Amino acid sequence: MDKGITAAAPDSAAGSAGNTADAAAPARLPAAGHSGESRKVIYAAIAANLGIAAAKFAVAAFTGSAAMVAEAIHSTVDTGNEFLLLVGERRSGRPADRRHPFGYGKSVYFWALIVALSVFSLGGGLSIYHGIDALRAPPPLTDPFWNYAVLGVAALFEGYSWNVSRKALNRVRRPGTSLWQAVRSSRDASVFTVFIEDCAALLGIAIAAAGIALGQLFDNPYLDPIASILIGLVLVGAAFALARETGGLLVGEGIDREQLASLHALFDREPALDSVATLRTMQLGPDDVLLAASVQFRRGMPIDQVEAAIARLEQAIAAAHPAIRHVYFEASALRSLLHPAQHER
Incomplete structure (x- = not known):
């Protein structure tokens, strides 16, 4: 000390x-041994998002669903974000030196802030843009089977990743507090970033499935692009939550x-x-x-x-x-x- x-x-x-x-x-x-737990959470998220993104893009190309395109963009952005968090984890473990006498621990907060900007611009922005563009000329309704199949598999993988991050948060959660309160009090940016991303991913899957189902039910092709816009808004909200948490830590939160x-x-x-x-x-x-x-x-x-x-x-x-x-x-x-x-x- x-x-x-x-x-x-x-x-x-x-x-x-x-x-x-x-x-x-x-x-x-x-240093306390947080890195192993954090990296386990990140690896679980990468494994979930990488395969899901490829499957969503394939089905989106086959069905023309705007909501599936938004979900594919979301999963791709999340995959890249997890790699950025790994960069932050690796840099934060560097020993102190003359230029950084207190070490590089805040590196993980910097890269988590970059992730928040990525979620906002690439995830939320592209999803909203694609949804608005699809509203001008919505694709015709097609058989939604593959959309539902991929969304179901995605929900399983995202649920697994979410559960890994939830367990990591539960280890530091005080009795009687909610998971959101655990996120607010957590100082491990890698864990709470993955948790917030996974919450947004699961909500996005539900919105995409609802948009496709309602479009089929009412024979309305406009509901699918609207779902894409809503997914984008969810990602924008997640980005603001991430920026608030990581920004406070980056500027010297006590x-x-x-x-x-x-x-x-x-x-x-x-x-x-x-x-x-x-x-x-x-x-x-x-x-x-x-x-x-x-x-x-x-x-x-x-x-x-x-x-x-x-x-x-x-x-x-x-x-x-x-x-x-x-x-x-x-x-x-x-x-x-x-x-x-x-x-x-």
């Missing part, structure tokens, strides 16, 4: 104390309220502290959090007792919040510990 004390002013004694604390810092904790309250309780139990001003956190990756603690140590404490208190806090943080791998103490009152007379004047 990284650790440091930063003084509020460039006092030489305070700087010396800060260096002493850094020298005593234990080694950085290893831990949730419950975890922050737990941190405050942990600091309040430390007898060496007079007060805790602020605890600020930032998500650096799915299992990598930075904590900056602005605290007030008891006046007149020797520096060795300050270091002992910091060591106790580090151990307690590591036990209760293993994702917090960097801890920095903003000790604005450090000068009062070393020069209490000056502080009192």
Whole structure:
């Protein structure tokens, strides 16, 4: 775990104390093992979407269904998106270096944001465009058997992928909360991106099947292109949901309220502290959090007792919040510990 004390002013004694604390810092904790779970979810999604996309395109070419074209576009975009998530997963695992001293954990958030843009522009945009274009000259109604067959198989594969991502979310879901709340609180962009995509895919399959069935029932060729437009709107909604979640993480979202309250309780139990001003956190990756603690140590404490208190806090943080791998103490009152007379004047 990284650790440091930063003084509020460039006092030489305070700087010396800060260096002493850094020298005593234990080694950085290893990353939590989220990558294997995330990649399992991604591989399941790739396997589901790759074959489905080819089958949908083949049936769309055979039947001329606009809804099937929209679904084929959707599955193709999803397949490409999963490969982008793999790029993000691979880059996020790179070790820290001089240019990126806190590592590359946010890479997965960047690539998940690219996925959101892809879903919006390629998935939603093309589906809506194709649906509007088909409304001008809707294709004649044909035997829908193959459409239903491919949609049924697609639902099975998408359901499998959805279930894999659901199980991954359930492992971090708090009791009594919904899956959507688990998505909002999840910091693993790969998992919640696949989950949202699969939810949109299953809803899109239902819309496509309904559009084809209603078109046959009412002998109305316009309902199929309308289904394509609705599928596009679903994808646009999914893209906005993804952009909101990944964008917040990319620009420095902190831990949730419950975890922050737990941190405050942990600091309040430390007898060496007079007060805790602020605890600020930032998500650096799915299992990598930075904590900056602005605290007030008891006046007149020797520096060795300050270091002992910091060591106790580090151990307690590591036990209760293993994702917090960097801890920095903003000790604005450090000068009062070393020069209490000056502080009192």
